[in-house]
Amino acid sequence: MDGEVAVGKWTSGTATGLALAAWLTAAAPGGAYTVFVTNEKDNTVTIIDSTKLEVVRTVKVGQRPRGIILSKDHKWLLICASDDNNVQVFDARTMEYVKTLPSGPDPELFVLHPSGNPLYIANEDDNLVTVVDIETDKVLAEIPVGVEPEGMGISPDGKLLVNTSETTNMAHFIDTATYTTIANVLVDSRPRVAEFTADGAQVWVSAEIGGTVTVIDPKTRKILGKVEFQIPGVNQDAIQPVGVKITRDGKRAFVALGPANRVAVIDTATFKVERYLLVGQRVWQLAFTPDERLLFTTNGTSNDVSVIDVEKLRVVRSIKAGRYPWGVVVAPF
Amino acid sequence: MGENASEWPRCGPACCAGWRASLLSAAFAAQLTLAPMASGQQQAPSGPIPAAPTGKVQQMAIVLARELRDLPPPLSLLDFPPQDDGVAGARLAINDNNTTGRFLGQEFTLEVVQSGAVPELISEVIKRVDAGAAFVVADTSAETVLALADALKGRDALIINAGSSDDRLREKECRPNVVHTAPSRAMLADGLAQYLVWKQWRRWFLVRGTGRDDEAFAEALRRAAKRFGGKIVEERAFKVESGSRRADGGHEQIQQQIPTFTQNAPAHDVLLVADEGGQFGEYFPYRTWDARPVAGTQGLVPTSWHPALEQWGATQFQNRFRRLANRPMRPLDYDVWVAVRSIGEAATRAKSMTPKALIAYLKSADFDLAAFKGRKLTYRPWNGQLRQPILVATAKLPVTVSPQPGFLHQFSELDTLGIDRPETECRAYSP
Numbered sequence: 001m002d003g004e005v006a007v008g009k010w011t012s013g014t015a016t017g018l019a020l021a022a023w024l025t026a027a028a029p030g031g032a033y034t035v036f037v038t039n040e041k042d043n044t045v046t047i048i049d050s051t052k053l054e055v056v057r058t059v060k061v062g063q064r065p066r067g068i069i070l071s072k073d074h075k076w077l078l079i080c081a082s083d084d085n086n087v088q089v090f091d092a093r094t095m096e097y098v099k100t101l102p103s104g105p106d107p108e109l110f111v112l113h114p115s116g117n118p119l120y121i122a123n124e125d126d127n128l129v130t131v132v133d134i135e136t137d138k139v140l141a142e143i144p145v146g147v148e149p150e151g152m153g154i155s156p157d158g159k160l161l162v163n164t165s166e167t168t169n170m171a172h173f174i175d176t177a178t179y180t181t182i183a184n185v186l187v188d189s190r191p192r193v194a195e196f197t198a199d200g201a202q203v204w205v206s207a208e209i210g211g212t213v214t215v216i217d218p219k220t221r222k223i224l225g226k227v228e229f230q231i232p233g234v235n236q237d238a239i240q241p242v243g244v245k246i247t248r249d250g251k252r253a254f255v256a257l258g259p260a261n262r263v264a265v266i267d268t269a270t271f272k273v274e275r276y277l278l279v280g281q282r283v284w285q286l287a288f289t290p291d292e293r294l295l296f297t298t299n300g301t302s303n304d305v306s307v308i309d310v311e312k313l314r315v316v317r318s319i320k321a322g323r324y325p326w327g328v329v330v331a332p333f
Numbered sequence: 334m335g336e337n338a339s340e341w342p343r344c345g346p347a348c349c350a351g352w353r354a355s356l357l358s359a360a361f362a363a364q365l366t367l368a369p370m371a372s373g374q375q376q377a378p379s380g381p382i383p384a385a386p387t388g389k390v391q392q393m394a395i396v397l398a399r400e401l402r403d404l405p406p407p408l409s410l411l412d413f414p415p416q417d418d419g420v421a422g423a424r425l426a427i428n429d430n431n432t433t434g435r436f437l438g439q440e441f442t443l444e445v446v447q448s449g450a451v452p453e454l455i456s457e458v459i460k461r462v463d464a465g466a467a468f469v470v471a472d473t474s475a476e477t478v479l480a481l482a483d484a485l486k487g488r489d490a491l492i493i494n495a496g497s498s499d500d501r502l503r504e505k506e507c508r509p510n511v512v513h514t515a516p517s518r519a520m521l522a523d524g525l526a527q528y529l530v531w532k533q534w535r536r537w538f539l540v541r542g543t544g545r546d547d548e549a550f551a552e553a554l555r556r557a558a559k560r561f562g563g564k565i566v567e568e569r570a571f572k573v574e575s576g577s578r579r580a581d582g583g584h585e586q587i588q589q590q591i592p593t594f595t596q597n598a599p600a601h602d603v604l605l606v607a608d609e610g611g612q613f614g615e616y617f618p619y620r621t622w623d624a625r626p627v628a629g630t631q632g633l634v635p636t637s638w639h640p641a642l643e644q645w646g647a648t649q650f651q652n653r654f655r656r657l658a659n660r661p662m663r664p665l666d667y668d669v670w671v672a673v674r675s676i677g678e679a680a681t682r683a684k685s686m687t688p689k690a691l692i693a694y695l696k697s698a699d700f701d702l703a704a705f706k707g708r709k710l711t712y713r714p715w716n717g718q719l720r721q722p723i724l725v726a727t728a729k730l731p732v733t734v735s736p737q738p739g740f741l742h743q744f745s746e747l748d749t750l751g752i753d754r755p756e757t758e759c760r761a762y763s764p
Contacts, residue, residue: 106649124649127432147432148649166646167703168433169681184436186681190646190703209703235746237708259707 033289034092034331035296036077037305038065039322045079046305046321047095048296050289050330053307053317059095062088067109068327071134072116077329078134080107080121087121087132092331102139104130109193109327111152111161113176120161120176122149129163131179141179145172153194153203160218162203164191171205171214173221183221187214193285195244197268206241206255213241213255215271225271227255227264234260243286245295247310254295254308256283263297263306265313277315279306287328298325391686392440394466395673397423398458398481399447400473400496407611414663419472419495420445421658422666423673428657430677439680441673451477455484462490467688470672472496472665482508489688491695493672496665499549503716504752507759512696512717514637514671518553520751521635524723524735525628526557527749531737534602538595538625539568540617541607550630551607561740566599573612591620598623605629632727635735638667639726644734645707671704671719678702707734713748716759720747 033050043065047057062081069078070092077092080103087101087110103110106125113120118140121130129149131141146168153162154176161174164187171194173183188210195204202224205214213227229239240258246268247253253266262276263283280299287296288310295308298321305325307317397420407413415421423443430441444461448454451473458469458481467490471478475497482492486508494502494513502508503517516524529535537558541551551568558565571594595604595617604621606629608614614631626633640651640661654662662670675695680686683694694700696717701709706722713720723735736742740749748754 106652124646125652146436147429148646167429168436169678169703170433170436172436189701189709209701209709211709237745237747240708 031289031291031332034333035287035289035305036068036092036329036331037296037298037321037325038068038079038327039324040064040066040300040326041324042322044322045077045090045095046325048305048319048321050294053319055319055321057095058322059090061090062086066326067107068329069110069112070329070331072112072114074331074333076134077331078110078112078119080110080327082106082108082124087119089134093333099137101132101134101137102130103132104128104139104142108150109152111154113154114156114158120152120154120163122152122163124148124150124166127165129161129174143174143179143181145174145181146170146184151192151194151205153196155196155203155218156198156200162194162196162205162218164194164205166190166192166208169207169210171203171216173218185214185216185221185223187216188212188226192242193244195246197246197250198248199250201250202268204244204246204253206244208240208242208258211236211239211241213244213253213266227253227266227271227273229255229257229260229264229273231257231260231262231276234262242284243297245286245288247288247292252310254286256286256297258282258284259301261299263295263308275313277308277313279308279315280304280318285327287330289330290332296328296330298328300324300326390438390440392442393468393676393680393686394442394444394461394464395423395427395676396458396461396466396469397443397445397669398454398469398471398473399445400451400454400477401447401449402474403449405610405612408613408615412611414665415658415660417658418663419665419669421654421660422662422669423470425654425657425666426670426673426677429674430680433677433681437681437684439677439686441677441680443673451480455481459484462488465688467491467691468493468672468676470495470669472669475499475502478502478511479506479508482511485510489692491692493675495668495672499546500553500752503718504758507716507761509761512712512719514668514675514719516635516637516668516721516723517718517751518550519556520718520721520723522550522553522557523560523750525633525635525725526554526561526563527735527737527740528633528725528733529603529628530561530563531733531739534626535563536566536599536601536603537563538598538601538604539565539607540571540595540604541568542610542612542614543570543572544610546609547607550609554605554607554629565605566601569594569598571608571613587616588620591616592622595622601625603628606631633725633732634727635723635725636664637721637723638662638664639724639731641726641730642705642724644731645705647705650705671702671710671721674704675700675702708747713754715754715757715762716752717762718751720745720750722747723750 035048037046045059049056063083065079067080077090079088087103089098103121104123107121108124110121119132129143146165148166151164163172171185188207190209192208193206215224239260241255243256245254255264264273265275281301283297285298297306305319309316427443446457470493492511498518500517541547606614608630618627679691679695683690704710724731725733736746736749
């Protein structure tokens with residue numbers, strides 16, 4: 001085993017320290033889960049125990065690991081190895097290498113069909129979305145999209161795929177039955193992530209440079225609203241929304257704000273920010289535990305992962321990861 | 334054409350720092366055909382474009398005006414600019430614009446106009462503007478930017494200056510029909526100065542060339558010293574002895590000459606060179622009397638772009654460029670790319686291809702551009718200068734990006750670089 005155990009220290013404020021103490025004493029029962037974090041610069045995955053909130057293992061993977069997801073049956077961990085130009089599959093429990101999937105060049109983010117197959121991959125370097133059968137390892141289709149495709153969201157019924165292209169500044173709505181683009185919705189600059197609500201009624205698209213999140217009705221492709229952010233003492237330029245996660249009941253959204261070092265908590269009824277939670281530096285991606293009690297954030301510049309108590313809306317722990325933590329996923333075991 | 338140095342386009346202060354050996358092969362490659370080219374489709378995947386808007390595709394030509402200048406060759410073989418310096422940046426931006434444009438029914442074409450004779454260059458540009466081109470991206474001398482601006486006065490056309498860092502164009506001589514993607518000398522000097530001050534290297538020994546551009550960069554450094562707390566402890570003019578740049582066995586004399594020249598200077602932390610023509614600055618690193626780092630137009634340089642920048646998604650951008658041009662991206666390529674992408678972005682947002690609407694949008698407060706610098710780029714409303722972070726770099730790698738931490742500003746930290754609103758002498762923008 002090449003496990004490197006490192007318990008993070010929280011250094012950015014006493015308030016958080018107190019919150020941590022409070023949380024630890026109140027640590028309620030809940031599922032024990034496994035958190036997987038890709039470290040873009042280290043070519044590793046950090047594995048964290050969600051109960052102990054400690055790193056239990058660090059595993060070498062392919063070059064420049066970014067996007068990370070689990071297969072529907074949770075057996076496989078899929079990782080975009082961007083500089084290897086492929087998707088690597090590991091056994092999620094043992095971290096043994098299983099196989100490599102073709103992905104097209106420079107895969108960054110991907111999403112599985114809700115049925116568990118196929119896999120839709122954004123090829124940032126090639127203006128394509130590649131569709132891959134993860135059982136047979138065959139490329140099923142390549143769909144031309146805008147410049148630098150990145151964010152990938154899929155509707156709960158699996159019929160509609162949304163891809164964002166960072167330089168074209170659009171959300172492309174793709175029919176998964178025909179692999180054709182049925183609509184392109186212009187959003188603000190450098191859209192990064194597309195995330196559907198659990199009921200499929202909305203898709204949220206973050207714009208990193210534009211500094212906003214656009215909420216779109218996937219049926220009509222009309223813009224329902226736009227979330228804007230303002231943080232006292234933080235320059236507007238530093239507010240760069242990337243990761244978006246929405247609770248299953250659809251009531252709250254969490255948006256990672258990059259170099260603003262905060263996660264915004266948004267009331268989905270009003271599209272207004274309720275609160276900003278101070279996390280590590282350059283926060284990008286987010287993942288809930290399956291019970292939605294905790295939210296994990298990847299903080300690229302500070303090389304750590306912040307843990308948010310979703311109910312109390314408090315940052316309860318910071319855990320040291322590898323260099324430039326990028327993606328995160330939580331397994332229900 | 335051929336290997337004649339007089340035909341190399343001008344290289345700004347930032348690109349004289351010796352980027353890459355591979356530039357050489359590009360420089361000696363056969364001359365490119367620079368006839369007006371159709372919109373590039375190298376990038377766009379083939380096949381039918383789904384959900385393309387019905388109806389007619391609206392087209393617009395973008396003119397790239399290049400003044401072929403008679404400049405002395407650089408000291409290093411590595412610094413000969415490739416013949417498509419800037420042009421390749423325009424081609425990439427046209428591709429990027431058109432990948433977006435195919436979803437909106439907008440298509441841009443690039444028309445490269447180049448000449449060593451300014452009147453001919455201007456008359457060719459006017460022809461194209463009268464034929465409907467609304468944007469002229471200029472890679473010319475400062476004087477030619479002004480001549481173009483005055484020649485296009487009254488027409489629905491905007492000049493985007495990507496080739497000249499001269500502060501006069503943004504200030505006393507500013508024109509309402511010109512915006513600037515090239516950083517001004519003041520921005521470059523401020524970007525460098527902030528880093529030197531952050532490093533606590535506050536005592537500067539300034540060596541300037543005798544050309545007008547050298548003096549202008551030296552003046553920008555003096556201004557930066559005042560603004561940020563640097564001190565120029567000594568200033569010397571270096572006179573370049575004209576002659577062959579590669580006399581056999583030249584290093585022995587340089588090895589004697591530079592230490593002698595830099596001898597007996599007051600205590601200093603860094604030696605700054607102001608040599609925009611790249612005629613002597615490269616001789617200074619490792620040859621100075623005192624063991625001090627060299628910065629300015631050579632050594633550690635401020636620049637709008639670096640071919641090894643990989644932050645903020647720049648890796649994909651660099652890859653795209655390399656696939657298109659078979660060489661690394663240079664600052665002029667970037668400044669031209671920003672210019673052409675600004676036009677595309679305005680067309681996307683304004684949902685229009687009419688000159689008036691595009692120019693109005695580009696100059697409006699609503700405009701912003703994502704351009705691989707980690708924050709949105711916008712144009713300053715008081716003089717049309719693009720606000721942008723300045724990279725501070727060695728030949729191989731970016732060292733840092735200014736504005737530096739701690740240099741605060743009431744409105745935008747980017748406005749700590751260059752001429753700020755309260756200081757501007759530009760009146761054409763605020764009638």
